[in-house]
Ligand code: NA
């Protein structure tokens with residue numbers, strides 16, 4: 001009862017707009033106040049909340065920024081435009097494609113949204129695309145940033161489960177590619193209402209042999225060949241990072257640091273874009289944003305421990321299996337719980353609070369920790385674009401200067417026909433997640 | 446009155462700059478140590494000994510050091526939903542004030558718990574496995590952090606109550 | 615504190631009506647979800663079942679397996695602070711360096727010695743453990759036979775210390791474990807969850823591990839060599855109750871808890887020794903070469919271990935080490 005009231009309090013406070021980490025802190029303290037339970041373990045839990053795996057977050061955040069500053073991200077965009085200039089649906093398709101490219105270098109969905117928002121929006125808007133569409137699409141494509149490995153969320157997931165990072169990285173590849181394909185199809189079908197030929201381009205088009213102005217390639221000053229050559233260092237990066245991890249040279253967490261070093265070297269020596277002043281600023285800004293991202297961990301873990309101590313995971317298992325003993329129905333319930341929770345909760349909360357809650361149910365119905373992980377990651381991706389708590393929408397909206405309510409209409413098709421179906425695909429077709437890691441690693445523990 | 450306020454603001458700004466720079470240095474050190482560790486292990490076939498644990502503690506310290514400065518601007522992750530539902534600015538200001546008050550109470554209670562926790566840690570005298578750093582020293586950052594956060598939220602609470610009342614009249 | 619009579623009257627006075635609701639935390643696996651090769655988990659569950667049953671509801675212990683309440687050091691810390699009533703596991707040496715004395719390499723020669731000195735209410739080393747734990751906020755109710763650790767790897771048969779050269783060995787944050795392996799191999803700490811794929815990707819070549827754990831973690835799927843170097847007996851099966859929680863218990867319940875704790879340790883020993891031979895068979899069935907060291911080969915390991923004695927004694931404290939050495943000498 002006390003637990004229910006505290007949980008309710010947390011949700012109400014979140015809704016009313018109180019800072020989320022402190023909602024959880026208040027909820028934990030309020031629980032102790034109501035039930036007379038000891039608060040003595042809270043600080044210990046908070047202090048121990050940051051484990052070695054969490055180090056991946058600052059490292060991948062820094063790497064993401066350095067990739068943008070180094071000129072690697074720009075090369076990826078040039079290349080994406082080059083590849084897609086004859087693709088129906090026009091330059092809008094660069095959003096998911098470049099997000100996936102970027103994802104091969106970065107482990108973070110947030111960094112992907114930030115970089116795409118900053119770098120792609122001005123270019124596409126110039127070509128006649130509606131900001132509202134751009135911001136919604138960029139937000140929706142954010143999850144590709146981690147579905148294509150490296151995957152920061154996978155590293156966090158291993159801190160609360162016993163799945164291995166190497167298997168998890170491979171598990172999201174095929175779902176990530178399907179997700180990308182769905183976005184391309186949706187873009188192809190819906191882009192026309194969000195695209196208007198700018199006047200400057202219209203004049204040229206009249207004389208052009210092309211009928212569809214959205215196919216117009218952007219004004220190119222550099223040749224295709226130089227774009228391809230310039231992108232070589234960018235494509236070397238995933239080779240080095242993934243190669244390093246799978247040949248056992250460094251761990252997934254360490255890969256973040258290697259990514260930083262690589263982006264720095266390429267940015268200074270090859271693209272000659274990075275200034276030393278920017279480097280310090282990048283590290284400093286990351287240090288600052290840690291204060292808002294990682295403070296979530298201790299605050300939510302305190303409440304998560306309260307749930308565990310009160311046997312909520314077992315109760316949840318009982319509750320879910322009480323509905324039905326049919327495995328397919330249980331999976332559906334898990335999906336619904338995750339999607340619903342994703343509306344209100346932040347990425348970190350979802351991974352850290354719900355994984356321990358769902359593990360007993362998963363083990364009961366023979367759901368492997370790797371597959372549960374992929375389900376969690378897709379749920380996290382869905383959660384980042386479902387209001388009210390929708391991190392990717394917030395970031396994309398802020399960068400593109402679009403209000404949240406204006407993003408909803410263009411967002412709906414991406415959510416209904418790509419993100420949510422992905423959730424059910426990875427739930428009901430385990431081979432989508434398990435086939436590749438089994439192929440590469442031989443067996444999954 | 447405004448003179449002390451000015452001095453205080455300057456002091457606070459200075460502290461922010463110092464901590465900010467510390468954070469930048471901590472992040473560079475963290476990344477650097479991990480790179481050295483990879484290099485030492487893979488190329489030199491040696492381990493860097495106790496230093497392996499340092500990045501983790503640098504991160505923990507950074508997180509708790511940075512949190513108050515996010516609090517200062519009330520920029521911790523939150524949902525802006527109420528503004529869409531309730532159109533009355535005065536009501537919204539009042540709700541904001543109450544939420545900040547709750548945050549202040551929660552943070553200052555947590556501050557007290559942190560002080561107690563670090564005090565017992567000092568008695569126990571545990572050290573980190575690698576570099577033998579006393580744990581209570583690292584844990585002290587929680588005391589600093591929660592103190593500063595409580596302090597900033599007191600200011601924020603007062604500010605929004607003042608604004609709410611101003612609208613009232 | 616009273617409670618001198620127990621005539622069944624559940625009145626207000628005394629603590630005869632009081633129900634002690636305890637949490638018991640461990641890093642070991644839940645025997646329900648991991649029934650095989652899990653002597654630690656089984657013995658913890660035995661303890662809980664016995665106490666809950668014999669106390670007739672006056673003590674209710676709820677288990678928390680799989681580190682859900684925190685890692686080993688954190689669990690011990692919670693126990694010491696009275697936030698966790700019971701801890702099952704190994705007191706780590708960063709809490710008190712003297713705890714390391716039980717984990718010195720090649721200090722225990724076999725289970726007989728362990729049963730005599732440690733897994734025994736009158737054992738000299740159980741008493742030492744009790745003193746050390748008492749200095750660190752806990753009451754050591756019972757100590758078990760725990761297990762010996764061999765060496766498992768993907769590369770080659772390991773017989774002597776020299777065979778270790780160039781092998782990448784997984785260790786963890788424990789000074790003795792790390793220093794021992796760093797002296798003869800390329801040792802690096804790695805989280806346990808990464809070991810399986812680490813062996814697959816050659817991030818590590820091997821690790822020191824008990825045969826039963828190699829089987830239960832299915833490492834035999836990715837590596838082919840096991841040697842019974844038995845370099846370390848670990849002080850891994852201990853039931854420790856927070857001192858303040860122990861003190862508030864009436865004498866009859868103390869007796870029930872203590873009896874149950876020792877019986878649980880008997881279960882741990884019986885299961886572990888039965889499991890070890892079963893595990894060896896299982897390893898062989900799965901194509902793992904199980905190598906039993908000759909006396910000469912074992913001597914190279916023991917010599918190496920003795921060369922570290924001074925370093926370890928300095929870290930642990932001469933006096934504590936001497937007590938252990940004396941206790942072992944008194945057996946012979
Ligand atoms: Na990625």
Ligand code: NA
Pocket residue numbers: 342343344345382383384385386387388389390391
């Ligand atoms: Na959401």
